[in-house]
Amino acid sequence: MGTFKDFMFIQLKEVRKIYALGDTKVNALNGIDLTLGRGEFTALVGTSGSGKTTLLNMIGCIDRPTSGDVIIDEVNVVKLNEVELSDFRNKKLGFIFQTFNLLPVLNIFENIELPLLIQRNLSASERKDLVMQAIEDVELTKYIHHIPDRLSGGQRQRVAIARALVTNPSLILADEPTANLDSETAHKILDLMQSLNEKRKVTFLFSTHDEKLMSRVKRMIRIVDGHFASDHA
Ligand code: ADP
Numbered sequence: 594m595g596t597f598k599d600f601m602f603i604q605l606k607e608v609r610k611i612y613a614l615g616d617t618k619v620n621a622l623n624g625i626d627l628t629l630g631r632g633e634f635t636a637l638v639g640t641s642g643s644g645k646t647t648l649l650n651m652i653g654c655i656d657r658p659t660s661g662d663v664i665i666d667e668v669n670v671v672k673l674n675e676v677e678l679s680d681f682r683n684k685k686l687g688f689i690f691q692t693f694n695l696l697p698v699l700n701i702f703e704n705i706e707l708p709l710l711i712q713r714n715l716s717a718s719e720r721k722d723l724v725m726q727a728i729e730d731v732e733l734t735k736y737i738h739h740i741p742d743r744l745s746g747g748q749r750q751r752v753a754i755a756r757a758l759v760t761n762p763s764l765i766l767a768d769e770p771t772a773n774l775d776s777e778t779a780h781k782i783l784d785l786m787q788s789l790n791e792k793r794k795v796t797f798l799f800s801t802h803d804e805k806l807m808s809r810v811k812r813m814i815r816i817v818d819g820h821f822a823s824d825h826a
């Protein structure tokens with residue numbers, strides 16, 4: 594592993610998240626401390642309701658913690674305003690979701706290009722080069738003109754992976770990316786993410802409730818009721 598800075602790439606300090614639900618309060622995260630190094634491939638494992646999505650949303654700058662610090666690449670994102678946050682999210686982070694979240698009216702090329710359109714400094718030909726590289730990385734080049742409906746679940750998730758990769762993010766967050774796939778396809782998606790982690794050196798943090806999938810993952814963190822129950826490298 595590289596420098597101290599790389600080792601401390603992501604740091605969570607005493608992160609708590611309390612949701613108000615009518616009169617009651619839900620303690621979704623109960624003081625999470627976490628350090629992830631640059632280039633790591635980490636699985637976050639826990640049953641439904643354990644806090645996986647909440648934790649990924651804190652790191653993904655989609656939601657803010659009730660208290661605590663979230664430091665990504667030396668930036669304490671808790672201190673950023675909304676405009677700074679969305680800029681940070683677009684430039685540094687990639688997201689993969691359980692339900693793929695592709696836009697049905699756009700073809701595969703256009704779906705993958707979407708995050709690049711927000712980065713206004715890129716020309717059309719620069720965008721095309723980046724999209725073609727990302728499509729190639731997920732081995733879907735021959736489907737670029739298809740719409741998502743024509744693709745299988747596994748292929749759609751590969752498109753979503755390409756869309757997450759296309760901006761060359763420092764970190765990809767994947768929230769139960771294999772939950773809607775059969776187990777053979779789930780293993781293939783996991784293999785693809787691992788090979789991209791090695792090839793593109795992009796840091797991955799992904800959640801799952803399926804421990805069977807985890808045999809080849811280097812680091813596995815188990816979350817129970819908003820606490821870390823174990824952390825195995
Ligand atoms: P997981 O992704 O592991 O299934 P979540 O992070 O979605 O778990 O949820 C953790 C806990 O927080 C659960 O008890 C859930 O019901 C609660 N929760 C999540 N989001 C909200 C919300 N927006 N409002 C109220 N409670 C929530």
Ligand code: MG
Pocket residue numbers: 645646647768769
């Ligand atoms: Mg969830």
